[in-house]
Structures are given as C-alpha cells and as structure tokens.
Amino acid sequence: MSLKVSTFICFCLHMYQPPTQDLNILRKIDRECYKPLFKVLDYHENAKICLNINGVLIDLLREFDLSDTIEFLKNLVSEGKIEIVGTAKFHPILPLIPIKEVHQQIHLNEETNKNEFGKLWKRKGFFPPELAISGSIAKHIRELGYKWVIMSGIACPIEWPFDQIYYSPNGLQLFFRDDIISNKISFKDITPKKFISEAKKLHKNEEKDNSTYVIIAQDAETFGHHIPGYEKTFLGKTIELINNDDEMELVFISDLGQHFPVSEEIIIPKESSWSTTSKDLENNIPYPLWKHPDNNIHKYYWKIMKSLNNLMNLIDDLTASEGWDVKNYYNTARWFYNRGLHSCPTWWANIQRGTWSPNLIYKGVELLIQAALNAQMALVHVNKSDLGEGYFDSISYYHGLLLMEIYTSTKSNLTNFNNK
Numbered sequence: 001m002s003l004k005v006s007t008f009i010c011f012c013l014h015m016y017q018p019p020t021q022d023l024n025i026l027r028k029i030d031r032e033c034y035k036p037l038f039k040v041l042d043y044h045e046n047a048k049i050c051l052n053i054n055g056v057l058i059d060l061l062r063e064f065d066l067s068d069t070i071e072f073l074k075n076l077v078s079e080g081k082i083e084i085v086g087t088a089k090f091h092p093i094l095p096l097i098p099i100k101e102v103h104q105q106i107h108l109n110e111e112t113n114k115n116e117f118g119k120l121w122k123r124k125g126f127f128p129p130e131l132a133i134s135g136s137i138a139k140h141i142r143e144l145g146y147k148w149v150i151m152s153g154i155a156c157p158i159e160w161p162f163d164q165i166y167y168s169p170n171g172l173q174l175f176f177r178d179d180i181i182s183n184k185i186s187f188k189d190i191t192p193k194k195f196i197s198e199a200k201k202l203h204k205n206e207e208k209d210n211s212t213y214v215i216i217a218q219d220a221e222t223f224g225h226h227i228p229g230y231e232k233t234f235l236g237k238t239i240e241l242i243n244n245d246d247e248m249e250l251v252f253i254s255d256l257g258q259h260f261p262v263s264e265e266i267i268i269p270k271e272s273s274w275s276t277t278s279k280d281l282e283n284n285i286p287y288p289l290w291k292h293p294d295n296n297i298h299k300y301y302w303k304i305m306k307s308l309n310n311l312m313n314l315i316d317d318l319t320a321s322e323g324w325d326v327k328n329y330y331n332t333a334r335w336f337y338n339r340g341l342h343s344c345p346t347w348w349a350n351i352q353r354g355t356w357s358p359n360l361i362y363k364g365v366e367l368l369i370q371a372a373l374n375a376q377m378a379l380v381h382v383n384k385s386d387l388g389e390g391y392f393d394s395i396s397y398y399h400g401l402l403l404m405e406i407y408t409s410t411k412s413n414l415t416n417f418n419n420k
C-alpha cells in the first residue's frame with residue numbers, strides 16, 4: 001500500500017488589455033471571458049485563484065461602462081476566492097525600462113488597487129508582465145515590499161523546486177510556473193482528469209510522504225475568449241475534481257509557505273520571460289519577442305525609447321513654478337509616456353513568429369511620439385529647447401526608419417508568401 005501524499009495546486013491568471021484596445025474587442029472579451037470566468041469562480045466554494053489584473057484594464061472597464069465586471073471581481077476578492085497580486089500598471093517589460101519607471105509603473109498599479117480593493121489589497125505576490133524577470137528586477141520588487149514573485153520555469157537556475165520554498169538574496173520568495181503543464185492547458189492539450197492525474201504523480205517519492213506543489217499560470221483570456229467555454233470545461237471541472245480529492249488542495253501561492261520548508265540555498269532567477277526558449281538563453285536573448293537583435297523594428301523602437309527616456313529625464317527636473325503651459329505639456333507628455341511603455345508594439349512586430357500587425361505596432365509607437373512632442377514643447381516654454389533637440393531629432397529620425405521597416409517587412413513577407 002503506497003503512502004498517502006498531498007498535492008497543492010496554485011493557479012495564477014493574468015488579465016490584461018493594452019491602453020490602445022478597441023472598445024468592441026474589449027466588450028467581446030469581457031462578454032466571452034471575464035464575466036463567465038468570474039461566474040465559475042463564484043459557483044465553486046473551494047475556488048482560490050491568484051489574479052494579476054493590470055490597472056490599465058481596470059481603468060478601461062470603468063471608462064467603457066463595464067464596471068459591473070469590476071464589482072463582480074471585488075466580491076470574489078472579499079470572499080477569499082481571488083487574491084490580487086501586484087504588477088506594473090501599463091504592462092511594460094520591466095527589465096527593459098529605466099528603474100525609475102519600474103517604480104513608477106508599480107506605484108501607479110498600487111494606487112489603482114488601493115482605490116478599487118481598499119484594505120483587501122496587500123503587497124504579497126507580484127506578477128511581472130510577460131513574466132519578464134532579472135535579478136535586478138527581483139531585487140527591486142522586494143525593496144518595494146512584496147513577499148514573492150512568480151516567474152516562468154525557464155528562469156529557474158536550479159533543479160526544479162517542488163517541495164521547498166526558495167529565496168532571493170534580499171528575501172524575496174521565488175516561485176516558478178510549470179511551463180509544460182501550463183502550456184498544455186493553454187493549448188487544450190490536456191483534460192482536467194489527465195491534469196489531476198499528472199499533478200498527483202509529479203515529483204512524488206514512494207519511500208516517504210512528500211507533499212509537493214504545482215504552479216500553473218497563463219492568460220485569463222484563455223478561458224472563454226481564446227477557447228470558448230473553457231472556463232467551465234477545464235477550469236471549473238478541475239476545481240471540482242480537486243474539491244472531491246482528499247489528496248489535493250487548491251491554495252494561493254501566498255499560502256505555500258505554511259506547507260513547505262525553506263531551502264537553505266539562495267538563488268537568483270535567470271533573465272527570461274514566459275516566451276523565452278532554451279535556445280534564446282543560449283544566444284543571450286532573454287526577451288526575444290520584445291528586443292531581438294535581428295529584428296530591425298525592435299532596434300529602431302528601442303532607439304526611440306532611449307532618446308525619449310533622456311527627454312523625459314529633462315522635463316522631470318522642471319518644477320511646478322515654471323507655469324501653467326509647462327505643467328500642461330509635462331502632464332500630457334507623462335500621460336502618453338506611461339501608456340507608451342506597454343509591451344504590445346514590439347510583441348506585434350515579430351513577423352517571422354506570426355505575431356504581426358502594422359497598425360498595432362504604430363498605435364503604440366504613436367504614444368511615444370506624442371510623449372516626445374509634448375516633452376519638447378515643455379522645454380520650449382522654459383527656453384531650454386536646445387537641451388532636448390538632439391533627443392527629439394533622434395526620435396524623429398528613427399520614427400521614420402521604423403515606419404519604412406514596417407512597410408518593407410510587410411511587402412517582403414507578402415512576396416515570399418505569394419511565391420510559395
């Protein structure tokens with residue numbers, strides 16, 4: 001007779017829409033995914049899900065008369081079925097932006113969470129957008145008061161952790177999603193029963209009663225939007241099976257420390273994202289969908305960003321006493337800049353990988369150009385335009401190259417397609 005063991009399952013869902021999202025698409029996703037997903041969690045008494053909802057999506061739902069979805073979410077949080085984790089409000093790739101802006105984006109998201117969830121919001125877990133992580137970002141997450149961070153499994157620098165809790169050098173708990181099982185779920189390659197069976201056997205030692213944990217993370221939009229009805233056929237059914245299995249328990253990631261010992265080994269996560277492959281790491285390309293050395297659109301985009309960051313640094317030094325016009329231009333530049341840091345423009349610029357949309361690339365780039373224009377206008381109004389002209393000229397130059405690259409890439413890809 002085999003020894004009885006326990007398996008703890010953690011689900012972490014990522015809910016995000018870009019600041020440039022079309023209203024009709026937002027309504028469609030809300031109708032197909034967000035409301036049905038919350039109904040499933042409301043139905044199951046044992047539901048426990050960590051949820052990363054970027055503040056920009058909360059703003060969009062409020063702005064476009066979908067506040068009932070937020071109220072539904074708040075009820076689930078108050079009932080202890082959802083734990084809201086921290087993130088960066090406008091979904092930037094944190095290792096690729098200035099540390100000052102990392103702090104700004106995280107603080108902006110915290111303000112949204114505090115406004116919406118009040119005392120129910122606490123700094124516990126953190127979900128870096130696209131699970132893009134580095135040792136430096138992990139350090140700053142801890143310094144901002146968070147207790148743990150979730151990352152892709154490929155970021156794990158040691159043998160797979162499944163029965164101990166690991167820490168970074170400055171005391172941040174490090175948790176890694178099971179990429180293989182998470183992707184099986186995302187691509188509908190596993191049934192609820194098969195998932196339960198695999199999870200119960202994973203990392204088990206028949207010679208001792210070793211409890212283990214499995215962390216699953218994916219886009220919330222998987223359930224209902226990408227795969228119609230999946231919130232019921234997979235997630236709801238899985239929650240039900242766990243509820244009826246004495247050897248399994250559904251818990252928040254924050255609760256794992258109550259069930260597992262702390263490892264003496266201190267580790268630092270590898271630079272990576274949940275779209276990074278082993279081959280990418282071998283080639284020292286940790287964030288391939290957002291900054292790839294062979295992608296000219298990425299190259300020109302980050303040239304624009306480098307000059308814009310410098311331009312924003314110049315106007316950040318201006319004071320409120322500079323006058324109304326200056327303050328107005330500064331606030332407008334900051335508004336566009338905060339939103340322009342979102343990850344989607346470079347993600348949509350991967351024509352070889354099938355994620356390609358010239359309009360969605362430019363929607364994001366346009367935010368950067370508007371930020372640059374208003375930043376330079378602020379300098380003009382304090383008679384310091386010469387300080388920013390070099391950066392502004394550089395932005396204009398690479399903006400033109402980027403547009404031409406979008407055009408030539410589309411033309412080349414279409415020619416190759418027609419010749420096949």
